[in-house]
Amino acid sequence: MKNLQEINNSKKSKYDEIIEYLKQDNGYWLENDKWDFYSNFEYDLDFAKGKKYLDFNTISNEKLILELKYSLLFGVKNKYFQPIYIISAFQAFLRKIEKYNTENNIESIINIDVNRFKLFLMNIENLTESTTNCYTKYIISFKHILIDFYDEREEVEKDIWYYKKIQGVKIPASDNRGTLNSIDFRVIPEFYRDIVKRYLISFITKRSVSHCQNVYKTIKVFFNIFYKLGYKDGFLKELTRYDIEKYLYTVSNEYKDKNVTYVNKFISYPRTFLEYIQMAQYKEAPKKEASLLIFEDDIPKRERDSDRLKRVKFIPEPILKQLDNNIMDLDRPQFIPIYILLRETGWRGTDILNLRYHNCLEQIWNNKDKDYNYYLCGEITKTGIAELKIPIRDKVAEMIQKTINKTKELSTEENNPNKFLFNIYEGKLKGRPLLKGSLLATVKRLIEEKDIRDINGELYHFKSHSLRHTRAKEYVEQGMGISVIQQILGHRSLQMTVHYATVSENVLYEKWRDTEDLELFKVDIVTNKLIEVDTSTDTGENLIRYEYVKKNLDAVRVPFGVCFKASKLPCKQQMNHCLTCASFCTTTENIPEYEEEIQKVKSQIEISDKFGRELWAEKNKGYLELLQKTLDKVIEHKLVHKNAKSREDS
Template sequence: MAKRWARWRFSSGLGAGSVSIGTRAVTSFGQFLTNIAPAVQGLGDLDRELLERYLAEVHSRYAGTVTHRMLIGQLNLFFTTIRQHGWDDSLPSTVTFYSEDIPKEGARLPRALSEAVMAQLEDPENMAKWNNPSYELITLILMRCGLRITDTVQLPTDCVIHDQDGAPYLRYLNHKMKREALVPIDEDLTEAITAQRRRVHQEWPDGAPVLFPRATRNGNGDVPVADGVYRKALHRWLKRCDVRDEHGDTVRVVPHSFRHTLGTRLINQDVPQEVVRRILDHDSHAMTAHYARLSDTTIRRHWEAARKVNIQGETVTLDPDGPLAEAAWAKQRVGRATQALPNGYCGLPVQQSCPHANACLSCPMFITTAEFLPEHRQHRKQTVEIITAAEARGQQRLIEMNQQVLGNLDQIITTLENDEDAEAGP
């Protein structure tokens, strides 16, 4: 029955690591029965009394550890799955663990890498030490998107989509939650993924369905590289780079470290917990609470209710529904939280640096609302004064630069004032 459970979990898309944890829990219970109740021959011989004895055994050995909770929780999931699928009707209904049987999970600190370590890992010279461009791209995706390694290696070839504004998103299957998810990405990562697609097409001209095909014994290119293979490559890369912590000691880095690091970085940049949850595609706030205790549940409603215009005075809207709407909102919220401006917000993804310096009124990513009308009117007054003084001095270049800003301000103010007049009514 344990083998059947493991096969079913594999077929549902669960990774080898998660399946092995469940197998370990069933094995532990089987060893307990062998030592304590050798007369048990099948699931029908189990009862609540045996489970209580097992609870005492596990508590005496693992109390206060993650293993304690894992052994009980996974075994209970084993019993639940048997009942759900009708695999063995002899399993008594009393053979189950209740919520009070499972130890409460203690507060865990995020396992983020320090900024000193991340500075070494993100150093272009160290990234250039990857001898495999596929593994280098996997590392970038882990760092910037916070995906799990099992989801990353199984990315489809067409994993990049764009919203109505042309902003790119990484589309992937969250195998743990069994759903499709999206995360905003920058143009650099988009270009790197495009380059990887070209490399894959050269190797498999007929087309490969996955972005990271296994290099050998993969005629159709449909078998992705194994996550264990990448883990070994990551270990070798870290050794080549000689990455050390603040004390000069070697550091242990696993693929999941990048997910924790991204979550911690976002929280440290004052991005609300709800937005971090959506970016990392957590199923509950409790998972994201490892990074922070903050929550923001109202700001999206205010954002959606406000009229938003860009530098041409054109209305900016979010997609009305669906998973892309959630991802687009996360992108907008990150920009609002970390790149607030005195007269609007930046719509640029937080991972991407701004090529326009502070000239936001000439930047296509700039977004503003009616709440900033006083600032826009004051800015317009100052701009007219600058143009007038520049004309008197014959500074043509300065005039041209500020004329563009003045034109954008006029469009923004007109659109927002018309919107205010419409709301006020007759």
């Protein structure tokens, strides 16, 4: 390196930060002006025509070298651009920067005028338009990184937010593609940019990053459509139903090839946005009430539960047995414990990959067994559960402990700062968890090797989420209660768990055979006529009872009681608790359930408070109050049923 003391003192502190950043990987990036790019990052060397090295000695200005090094390394490591994007033309770009600097004497990359640089490339260097655009994109990308670096304002005050810099925001550990890096508010019309930022701030630490991205995307489309239609700054305040009808028409045409669930967001999210800025009394908010602008009926109904259920994929039992029996033969052994945990728990792949070796395994005292039981502990990021603990078998716990021990041996603060249980220790993804895509590819090779085929004779197409569906079905078949399955899987609502609450064909046959054994229908095999049953007898009475139950299969056991909803009526409580439903019945025999659930909810409130999840704490407090009120009623009245009598008596 050249003499670092020549750096401008006015930016000395920021340059010190650049130097400190370049010291990573044992100082390789700082001490070397010629980088072996291929050895440090993965890309197709043949596709890049043998290019391996980047030589910064082309640049004579030490300040520019530091800025270029920082921008390049930061951008690649954070996946703002791929290594192949850099290596393909970057060396030639450095030579153009040196020539431009010689003529213009620039002090920093951020001082380069993009249009002026573009004219320089086309008029003086006589480059083609495509080459000029390539070099210009480098400048734009690097300027964005450096402007953010030098800008010392709070992240949420800037026009580009990087999630990693916002305290309290949790990015899924398995987002190895870097699709959840940032939000760029510069695409929002400047007049409304600040209110959109203010709105996102209100929930960015409470909701998932993917949800925030969806809200941002739909609000961006909302404003862009109105501006394309010719509306000007300030239109929001005078918004009318007629204006909204034009927006709805544009959305329906723009996304006519998308499913209703996708289109739903472009109407429901803007409506929620308008409602919020009205309640929060933003000065830019519409004068007319949001519910009179966007009607409830304007929002396309999401997929029916029956349609969603059709997409629930279970792994056929013969294939599942073959996978289980051969899983130890995976050609990449590090994926074996991941498969076993997916198979054992039914958790999502992202949540298994997000496990941390220092807190993922815990022993909890069991009063009934008078012994310690093993629990798997992790965060369920999709539904915002800060800490979920589920029991696991001793053999699985032993496997996890071995994995923990091995991970501890291999991990350092530099190669595994986040303490991932399934960590990548070297290469461009160092410090991140193993890839779900790599797991799928590994299992695919096993399927090919073992020739595991589906009913049509095709090689089985494995999806990790199918293990979740399959495990949920196994829980049901083993007789586990729906509310318990909901807690184990980390579902937000009971209805989501019900999607998986089906049984295999074998179990269905066994249940059907049990009813056949009752011999409720007598057939004369000679005349093929039904034998008349006297309904005054016990047999006849049982037949009547059976016919009633058969017609009311939706009247089922639910948490804390029984649902007497008629089988043809839709369930209005799918996203709520059965406790408030008129079809719900509960008695003193359910008191232990209430007491156990109250303790669990109290524990969840403590955890939510501990991890700063205010929204979840608030929702659980409301649920706790409902539980306690219902329990008090049961204790007082012995039986609580809003319809006053069961469906059978009505």
